[in-house]
Amino acid sequence: MANSDESATIYEVAQRAGVSIATVSRALRGTGPVAAKTRERVLRAVEELRFTPSRLGVSLASGRHAANGIVFPDLSGPYFAEVLLGYEEVASELGRSVIVLSTRGRAAVPDLVRDLAGRVDGMVIFGQTVRDEVVAEIAASGMPLVMIARGDAVAGADVVASENTESAARLATHLLGHGYRNFALAGGHDQGDISQRWTSIGRVLAEHGITPPEPSPCEFTVDGGYALGRYLLSAHHHSGPRPDVIVCADDQVALGVILAAEERGLSIPGDVAVTGWDDIMAARHARPALTTVRQPMRDLGARAARALDELINGVRDTPSSQVIPTELVVRASCGSHPLEEA
Amino acid sequence: MANSDESATIYEVAQRAGVSIATVSRALRGTGPVAAKTRERVLRAVEELRFTPSRLGVSLASGRHAANGIVFPDLSGPYFAEVLLGYEEVASELGRSVIVLSTRGRAAVPDLVRDLAGRVDGMVIFGQTVRDEVVAEIAASGMPLVMIARGDAVAGADVVASENTESAARLATHLLGHGYRNFALAGGHDQGDISQRWTSIGRVLAEHGITPPEPSPCEFTVDGGYALGRYLLSAHHHSGPRPDVIVCADDQVALGVILAAEERGLSIPGDVAVTGWDDIMAARHARPALTTVRQPMRDLGARAARALDELINGVRDTPSSQVIPTELVVRASCGSHPLEEA
DNA sequence: TTGTAGGCGTTATCAG
DNA sequence: CTGATAACGCCTACAA
Numbered sequence: 001m002a003n004s005d006e007s008a009t010i011y012e013v014a015q016r017a018g019v020s021i022a023t024v025s026r027a028l029r030g031t032g033p034v035a036a037k038t039r040e041r042v043l044r045a046v047e048e049l050r051f052t053p054s055r056l057g058v059s060l061a062s063g064r065h066a067a068n069g070i071v072f073p074d075l076s077g078p079y080f081a082e083v084l085l086g087y088e089e090v091a092s093e094l095g096r097s098v099i100v101l102s103t104r105g106r107a108a109v110p111d112l113v114r115d116l117a118g119r120v121d122g123m124v125i126f127g128q129t130v131r132d133e134v135v136a137e138i139a140a141s142g143m144p145l146v147m148i149a150r151g152d153a154v155a156g157a158d159v160v161a162s163e164n165t166e167s168a169a170r171l172a173t174h175l176l177g178h179g180y181r182n183f184a185l186a187g188g189h190d191q192g193d194i195s196q197r198w199t200s201i202g203r204v205l206a207e208h209g210i211t212p213p214e215p216s217p218c219e220f221t222v223d224g225g226y227a228l229g230r231y232l233l234s235a236h237h238h239s240g241p242r243p244d245v246i247v248c249a250d251d252q253v254a255l256g257v258i259l260a261a262e263e264r265g266l267s268i269p270g271d272v273a274v275t276g277w278d279d280i281m282a283a284r285h286a287r288p289a290l291t292t293v294r295q296p297m298r299d300l301g302a303r304a305a306r307a308l309d310e311l312i313n314g315v316r317d318t319p320s321s322q323v324i325p326t327e328l329v330v331r332a333s334c335g336s337h338p339l340e341e342a
Numbered sequence: 343m344a345n346s347d348e349s350a351t352i353y354e355v356a357q358r359a360g361v362s363i364a365t366v367s368r369a370l371r372g373t374g375p376v377a378a379k380t381r382e383r384v385l386r387a388v389e390e391l392r393f394t395p396s397r398l399g400v401s402l403a404s405g406r407h408a409a410n411g412i413v414f415p416d417l418s419g420p421y422f423a424e425v426l427l428g429y430e431e432v433a434s435e436l437g438r439s440v441i442v443l444s445t446r447g448r449a450a451v452p453d454l455v456r457d458l459a460g461r462v463d464g465m466v467i468f469g470q471t472v473r474d475e476v477v478a479e480i481a482a483s484g485m486p487l488v489m490i491a492r493g494d495a496v497a498g499a500d501v502v503a504s505e506n507t508e509s510a511a512r513l514a515t516h517l518l519g520h521g522y523r524n525f526a527l528a529g530g531h532d533q534g535d536i537s538q539r540w541t542s543i544g545r546v547l548a549e550h551g552i553t554p555p556e557p558s559p560c561e562f563t564v565d566g567g568y569a570l571g572r573y574l575l576s577a578h579h580h581s582g583p584r585p586d587v588i589v590c591a592d593d594q595v596a597l598g599v600i601l602a603a604e605e606r607g608l609s610i611p612g613d614v615a616v617t618g619w620d621d622i623m624a625a626r627h628a629r630p631a632l633t634t635v636r637q638p639m640r641d642l643g644a645r646a647a648r649a650l651d652e653l654i655n656g657v658r659d660t661p662s663s664q665v666i667p668t669e670l671v672v673r674a675s676c677g678s679h680p681l682e683e684a
Numbered sequence: 685t686t687g688t689a690g691g692c693g694t695t696a697t698c699a700g
Numbered sequence: 701c702t703g704a705t706a707a708c709g710c711c712t713a714c715a716a
Contacts, residue, residue, distance in 0.1 A: 007483065009693060020703045025695060032696090033701055055460035056407075057693030060398045060708045067441070067461070075430060078623070081423030088417060088444050092454070097461060099409070099441050102430050112434070118397035119409070119439060141349060222623065255627050281420070281564065282624035285597050351709060362687045367711060374712085375685055399709030402692045688715075693708105700703080 008049040010057075017045040028053070067097040068308055069116045069123035071130060074104040077221070077252055078280040079297060080126075083148070086301030087124065094309050096121075103129045110134045117143055122312045124148055124304045128192045144311035146304045149193045158307040159321040162295045164193050167326040168200035171247070171275060171293060174328065176208055178335045180245040180273060183210070184232050186225060186257060187249025188217035194249050197277070201247065213243075220249060225256020232257070233264050233272065244272055245334070251276035251283045254290055258333070269335040279329050289331035296324050350391040352399075359387035370395070409439040410650055411458045411465035413472060416446040419563070419594055420622040421639060422468075425490070428643030429466065436651050438463075445471045452476045459485055464654045466490055466646045470534045486653035488646045491535045500649040501663040504637045506535050509668040510542035513589070513617060513635060516670065518550055520677045522587040522615060525552070526574050528567060528599060529591025530559035536591050539619070543589065555585075562591060567598020574599070575606050575614065586614055587676070593618035593625045596632055600675070611677040621671050630674035638666050 014021045019038060026032040027042040034042070045051070059065050070087055072080050088098045101116050103109045113130055116123060117138055125135060127150025135154055139145050145157035153159055175183070183205060189195045202212030218228035225248060232243060248254035254276030261268055268274055268288055276283055279294035303322055310316045356363040361380060368374040369384040376384070387393070401407050412429055414422050430440045443458050445451045455472055458465060459480055467477060469492025477496055481487050487499035495501055517525070525547060531537045544554030560570035567590060574585060590596035596618030603610050610616055610630055618625055621636035645664055652658045 011693085021694085022696080022703060022705090023701090026702085029695085035701060038701080052456060052460060054693050055457070056398060056402045057708095058695080060402055060693075060710095061695040063695095063708075065398075075423065075427040078420055078423065081417060081420065081426075084423075084426075084442070085417040085444070088442060089447070092443070092448065097441050097443070097458065099439050100426070100430060101434070101439070102427070105431070106434065114394055115397070116439065118394060252623075255623075258627075280623075281594075281597075282622075282627045285600075285624045285629065286627040287629035352711095353709085363710080364688080364712075365686060368686090371711085377685060380685080396709050399692095400711080402694095402709075403711040405692075686716080688713105690713090691711090695707085697706080698704090700701100 008051045013045045013049055013051045016049060017041045065119060065121050066095060067099055067120045069099045069101060069120040071113060071125045072102045073126050073129040075102045079278050082297035083301040086298030087305045090302045090305035122308045124308055144308055146308045148300060148304055156319055158311060158319050160300060160304045160307060161193060162300060162324045163326050164196040165200040167293045167328060168197035169204050170328050172201040172204035175245050175334060181210060182241055182244045183213055184243035184246045185213055185215040186218060186228050186246055187220060187253050188215040218253060220253060222252050222256040225253030226259050229257035229260025233260055233266060246272060246274050248276050251278045251280045251290060251292055255282060255286060268333055273334045275334050288333045291331045291334035292329050294327040294329050299324055350393045355387045355391055355393045358391060359383045407461060407463050408437060409441055409462045411441045411443060411462040413455060413465065413467045414444045415468050415471040417444045421620050424639035425643040428640030429647045432644045432647035464650045466650055486650055488650045490642060490646055498661055500653060500661050502642060502646045502649060503535060504642060504666045505668050506538040507542040509635045509670060510539035511546050512670050514543040514546035517587050517676060523552060524583055524586045525555055526585035526588045527555055527557035528560060528570050528588055529562060529595050530557040560595060562595060564594050564598040567595030568601050571599035571602025575602055575608060588614060588616050590618050593620045593622045593632060593634055597624060597628060610675055615676045617676050633673045633676035634671050636669040636671050641666055
């Protein structure tokens with residue numbers, strides 16, 4: 001078999017079929033009239049040569065990449081993976097390839113994002129991964145844009161986010177119902193979805209005459225939560241009493257805090273209650289099982305993909321904003337539940 | 343601001359700088375001599391027009407996509423996410439974009455893979471995601487190819503896998519040391535890395551005079567493990583005695599089996615021991631903590647990316663095969679440890 | 685040192 | 701119905 005390394009071009013097909021390249025293109029794309037007999041000849045030539053149109057040629061001529069990008073702050077942990085899953089699934093169904101970019105640990109993020117922009121027809125960006133200025137530049141260039149989990153809107157971009165304010169208030173209220181009064185907030189963030197939650201929790205606490213604590217910063221990983229947990233639960237570092245509940249920015253942080261508590265010989269929720277956010281797989285299986293707020297991560301990705309497709313195809317001209325509801329998932333880590341058990 | 347929607351071309355830059363496009367190209371790519379003064383004019387024009395070379399143009403002319411693909415059987419669960427993380431990180435460092443494709447639930451996989459092949463300079467494919475015939479076709483077309491976690495080799499393709507046979511034997515030996523004799527294997531697979539493990543475990547059992555059990559098929563998810571666990575642990579469905587240890591194909595299955603055991607009122611490891619594979623995050627936090635075999639998932643991705651880069655750049659002409667060692671992680675779910683505690 | 689012109693692989697617009 | 705031919709945006713011999 002003389003397997004040529006390079007794949008055939010439309011010219012070779014045309015020559016073999018004894019027609020012009022225009023006819024080949026028409027026959028293949030059904031974009032114009034072609035005599036049945038001619039089409040057959042073309043198709044046979046295509047078959048024999050195993051011709052596949054070059055993506056580059058198609059894209060250059062049609063002006064479309066048939067691909068879209070997604071920019072993550074990080075790819076570690078279950079949260080982003082789930083979003084990607086939902087995104088890829090829908091994008092693929094819509095006939096679009098997915099190019100992923102993680103900005104984690106990368107220096108020249110703006111350049112990477114610009115490069116990505118040159119490869120796609122539109123992109124999704126997680127809030128707080130790319131400087132506002134760069135996002136604005138991309139948006140201004142006319143690139144269809146969908147922001148995920150971003151607090152403030154960007155001109156011309158769609159927004160898909162999960163609900164934060166109400167669910168955070170529900171969580172706070174639930175914890176107050178358990179009788180906790182000395183809250184600690186694990187995982188600081190001055191903008192984006194997490195800050196929305198802290199603000200909401202702070203408001204509820206204030207309504208109950210409790211001064212909202214300042215969120216303690218930490219990395220959003222198990223290790224980060226562990227380190228912060230050790231700090232929060234050590235007597236040395238605190239003037240006031242030990243917190244009776246630690247509300248964590250996400251489940252990974254919460255798992256780390258639980259580890260730290262165990263190490264200190266503290267029982268959960270007996271000595272200190274812990275809650276997470278997201279409802280990742282480990283939350284359900286943890287010891288104790290983690291009270292958390294379930295985010296519809298796949299749906300987040302899926303909706304972003306659909307919104308982006310609408311933008312790209314010009315189905316919609318006005319930007320849309322979707323907020324997906326979340327669900328409070330009460331498990332053992334926040335204490336026994338007198339209400340439910342009554 | 344008259345922000346043109348379309349970005350500038352090299353022609354506009356050339357015109358503004360009062361030079362030819364060839365000079366612009368040379369100035370930008372440093373691919374030929376350019377007078378310092380001329381270069382300056384060009385760079386200023388580039389700046390003013392915010393010119394970014396079109397990827398399509400560059401790729402078409404240079405014959406390179408500066409991108410590579412990766413084909414997953416699925417994107418759910420922590421395993422694939424970790425591999426992707428390692429892969430994207432290295433690929434990005436090497437200046438290559440990453441296009442992901444998940445074949446899960448998709449009908450026209452061969453077409454999707456062919457399309458992907460048209461967008462990249464090389465690709466990584468997980469074992470058992472694409473029919474051998476199609477893989478061979480891609481390889482024969484001259485596309486640099488790296489297979490991950492695939493049992494048998496493909497002509498011309500690199501292979502990166504984690505070690506299975508030895509670690510499975512180690513696991514089996516450890517469990518025999520606990521005194522277990524009635525094994526169940528959860529998660530059937532007739533080829534690929536998982537079948538290697540079963541084979542290895544079977545061999546060790548046989549050496550101890552135990553007839554190796556047939557692996558029970560199930561979906562590789564928590565739900566799949568739960569369903570199978572219910573079956574394996576129900577008296578009705580078994581003529582022989584209940585298994586005293588269930589070795590699972592991966593951690594997710596194991597977590598599901600644990601759930602099923604709990605539901606049946608069986609204690610782990612008291613009534614039945616359970617082991618997983620991979621060491622995903624939930625394994626460490628599960629109740630009881632899961633004995634498992636840690637796979638270096640990020641490293642798997644990272645090495646695949648490097649191997650692929652070598653193939654693409656022709657650094658290597660003979661295919662390489664890497665096997666990454668794994669680590670037996672003994673936790674509570676397989677029983678108390680007299681040896682360690684002695 | 686710089687410019688001209690051909691090529692990369694399609695699509696699409698015109699004439700025929 | 702079909703065939704030239706001009707884009708699309710860039711790179712790079714080859715000439716000047």
